[in-house]
Amino acid sequence: MKKILVLSLLAVFGVYLLEVLFKIDFGHQFFLHGVKDFYLTTSPDKMGVANVVTAIVVNFRGFDTLGEVTVLFLATTAMSSILYKGRHQLGERAVLFSSSRIVMTGSKLLFPAIILLGAYVFIHGHLTPGGGFQGGVIIATGFLLMLLSYEDYKVSHVALSLVESLAGITFASVGLLGFLNGGTFLQNFLPTGGLNNLISGGVIPIIYIAVGFKVGAELTGLIYTALNEKD
């Protein structure tokens, strides 16, 4: 009975949602002279950033990104406060089956390469697809691989929180330095440089590198928390 009710509710919802969406032509340029054109011309012309999405995320909506990083920090804090009874009171690692020597050696070989790929993705965030969040997630997957293949692999909580808070302080203080020359919070105060150079775009690479370190440290701490959950 409940299933029929839910199915009919979903059918009505889906029909009305699709009816609205069919009125928009798929792939039609319906914002011909809007905010899109402003972003697409200002970003390479005045700011020297090739990747327009990065320019929006870090510069135009930089304050929003600061809030987003705070949400991630809150999620990590909430997860460890739900799972742990006391501070640094770790439980036993749950090990379903121990990994073989091939897996252990292979992950030891792969680990530096994964870290390097993550660093590449967040350093080149203003030139290529990718950025701080994606690079941070790649770094965290490297740590996840090590944690899964070695039962006694330890990640230092002190080092993680140090990296995390230093990256957060960097983000906020670069934002505060935007007040120089009478600017606003998170405004660019460095020379922009040429388009498609590695050192270009002013403060955008600095902020995205800080975001990459912060996200990597936060996600690694989150994985470690979930693995060492205390009964």
Place this chain on the structure above:
Amino acid sequence: MEFKLFDLSIVEYAFFITAVLIILIGLYGALVKKTLIKIVIGLSVLDAGINLLLISVGYVKSGTAPIFSPALIKDMPLTLENIKKLSEGMVDPVPQALVLTAIVIGFGVTAVALSLVIRLYRHHHTLNIDEIKNLKW
């Protein structure tokens, strides 16, 4: 009269239909399933569907990614007119930036929900919401 498959509007709107289907599947999982883990999986499937919907709303026909790469610019001098000409063949970057935010928020929600599920399992020794008295709807 020849029959062209790609003139059918249903193929043009395949992205919208797929996105709405994924949203409905996620909602169905969250509403009907009895296991807490499956409810969390349904919520994250719903998240993925909404992200796909937002991205496909920002699509422009035969548009490229909004990146001014060297391969796209070639040897053109970067005057304002050339930038405007290049940017006409690009998709809308605003939904992509918003979806980047949405993915991160969805990740945080999933992490906190899963940790709550672990706590509930430790307390009640079951994941079935019918057996947990205070979770009925």
